[in-house]
Amino acid sequence: MWKPRTIAEAPLKYLGIVEGLEEDIRRGILLPGERLPAQRAIAEVLEVDLTTVTRAFNEARRRGLIAAQVGRGTFVREDPDHAGTTLPPPLLDLSMNIPPQPLSIDFRKLLSQTMNAVLSGPRGGLSLHYQDSAGAPADRQAAAQWLSSRMSGAEADRITIAAGAQSALFALCKLLLSPGDSLAAGALTYPGLLAAGAQCGAVIEPISMDRDGLMPDDLDRLCRRSPPKALYVVPTIDNPTAVTMPETRRQQIVQIARRYGVQIIEDDPYAPLKTDHVTAFADLAPELTWHLATLSKCVTPALRVAYVIAPNAADTMRLASVLRATILMAPPVLTAVASRWIRDGVVGDITQAIRTENRIRQGLAAQVFSGHRFTADPDGHHLWLSLPDGWQAGDFAKHAEAAGVSIVPASAFALTSSSAQAVRLSLGIAPDKAVLEEGLLQLAGLMEQIAVMKRTIV
Structure with a gap:
């Protein structure tokens, strides 16, 4: 059983996880096609936040080290010759709750x-x-x-x-x-x-x-x-x-x-x-x-x-x-x-600029998720999106990751097993409104696809 580890010399915590993973693949400790532990399990072993592991997985996927398969999990890529090359980055990371960078502030x-x-x-x-x-x-x-x-x-x-x-x-x-x-x-x-x-x-x-x-x-x-x-x-x-x-x-x-x-x-x-x-x-x-x-x-x-x-x-x-x-x-x-x-x-000036940008981004999110249940503050840079009855937040987050959008399910914040079926979307990390809109529309489209699939099964 592979034991996750981190490279202490890495400039950022999530990059240390990626570099540890990459080194273990190169040394043959992790083999092509091998399934990785769940992100939550890795977070517990390394004693880090789940969002840190999510960022590490996104970067490892971008480097071509791993690949996610909807419904099955995340695996070391079968084509090791491809590992280490730069692939297109995920569409958008909505997992890190940081403020937006207003264009008016250099x-x-x-x-x-x-x-x-x-x-x-x-x-x-x-x-x-x-x-x-x-x-x-x-x-x-x-x-x-x-x-x-x-x-x-x-x-x-x-x-x-x-x-x-x-x-x-x-x-x-x-x-x-x-x-x-x-x-x-x-x-x-x-x-x-x-x-x-x-x-x-x-x-x-x-x-x-x-x-x-x-x-x-x-x-x-x-x-x-x-x-x-x-x-x-x-x-x-x-x-x-x-x-x-x-x-x-x-x-x-x-x-x-x-x-x-x-x-x-x-x-x-x-x-x-x-x-x-x-x-x-x-x-x-x-x-x-x-x-x-x-x-x-x-x-x-x-x-x-x-x-x-x-x-x-x-x-x-x-x-x-x-x-x-x-x-x-x-x-x-x-x-x-x-x-x-x-x-x-x-x-004060920077805070006001961030508040103004947050209001713009929250307005955009409200338009995209019109008809869905969510909680948000117009001055903040995250929202809490409730999923329809019968949906599992962890499964939805995996589908979103496979579609190129990283979000955080309720289980990452839950102290009890009976947590709400919801996900947190952080709106600040996107570099501009256009990129954010593309990511939000991707999520909204995914929700519609899943809803149609569930209606078809019923």
């Missing part, structure tokens, strides 16, 4: 100019040195400036800077949870939480969800039985369901968390994109809430900078000690770039 030029300005400035040399694990005072002050536009409790001494939201989430899990502790989350939740929780030995308890997000009655039921140490929630443009929790629902959850002493991890990457303000958990229950904000979803994933507002300054130092033991510090140059963009208003 990120290469902007990053280059800002880095040069930072390094050539009077304090530029400091950006080349080690920093405090909580972040330099000037950068924490800039973070407070950005966050205070959405919440009232964003004091600089309560803010810790991390190298991206995932490292911050892992540090929070490490700080708040011991092996065997329970962590509550929505029955459909962000895969990165599953990975972080697993590394910390936490037991993740599912909370039922409805059109407004987490259901307070189910959270109360869990707390009466055995209160979890913490509750994880993505309250604004939830990933994957795209639901924004109304303030009344947030207040109900806060009452339950206070009653049972449950800490709240508020992962809020999409809140800056929202035009309609909803009060954050960090304002409703500041003494319980660890608020996590990142620039990855509202500016660019290239800035590996995230901010955590702790309940108090002492908790900030506790979190900084965990970061010191794991990542040591956020990347100083990128953090300085983020701070300058905040102070100069560039972050």
Whole structure:
């Protein structure tokens, strides 16, 4: 049985998986025609997100290493002489949930100019040195400036800077949870939480969800039985369901968390994109809430900078000690770039441009999937497409992959076996509207083909 592995020296995680696969084919460990394990199984072995494995499979197929057969699985190509040659890429990757790149923003030029300005400035040399694990005072002050536009409790001494939201989430899990502790989350939740929780030995308890997000009655039921140490929630443009929790629902959850002493991890990457303000958990229950904000979803994933507002300054130092033991510090140059963009208003301009592009793309998706059931936020860059009764999301995702479109089924986010039959479509990675439209039309056409086939069988 082939054991998946990754090449650590690869520049990106998914490329490490591809290079490991390619090397094993070349060495004869994997033979032509051999069936590969399911993507979910590979993700579990390598302890990565399912979306990372999906990207790796797409790239391996593009290189001619593997081929998918609808209904049977993915196999090493029978014609090894073809392996390693460049084939036409898949039509579209709708699996990675990244913001679109607005045509009005030249990120290469902007990053280059800002880095040069930072390094050539009077304090530029400091950006080349080690920093405090909580972040330099000037950068924490800039973070407070950005966050205070959405919440009232964003004091600089309560803010810790991390190298991206995932490292911050892992540090929070490490700080708040011991092996065997329970962590509550929505029955459909962000895969990165599953990975972080697993590394910390936490037991993740599912909370039922409805059109407004987490259901307070189910959270109360869990707390009466055995209160979890913490509750994880993505309250604004939830990933994957795209639901924004109304303030009344947030207040109900806060009452339950206070009653049972449950800490709240508020992962809020999409809140800056929202035009309609909803009060954050960090304002409703500041003494319980660890608020996590990142620039990855509202500016660019290239800035590996995230901010955590702790309940108090002492908790900030506790979190900084965990970061010191794991990542040591956020990347100083990128953090300085983020701070300058905040102070100069560039972050606001980019966020507005992304929001405008998201609205255009969501409008296009709404036209293509008119007549189908889906949940979306006009300001966000993903949607949650529900499949007709009797359809299986995993099977539909395989058909879509064979047709050249990569999407993520509900099972990638599910904490229970009885998950919704739906798929997440990420609209931001397509380079332009025309490419996105082609991919969405391909999916809509595939849905119609399957529907016709099912009617014929009946």
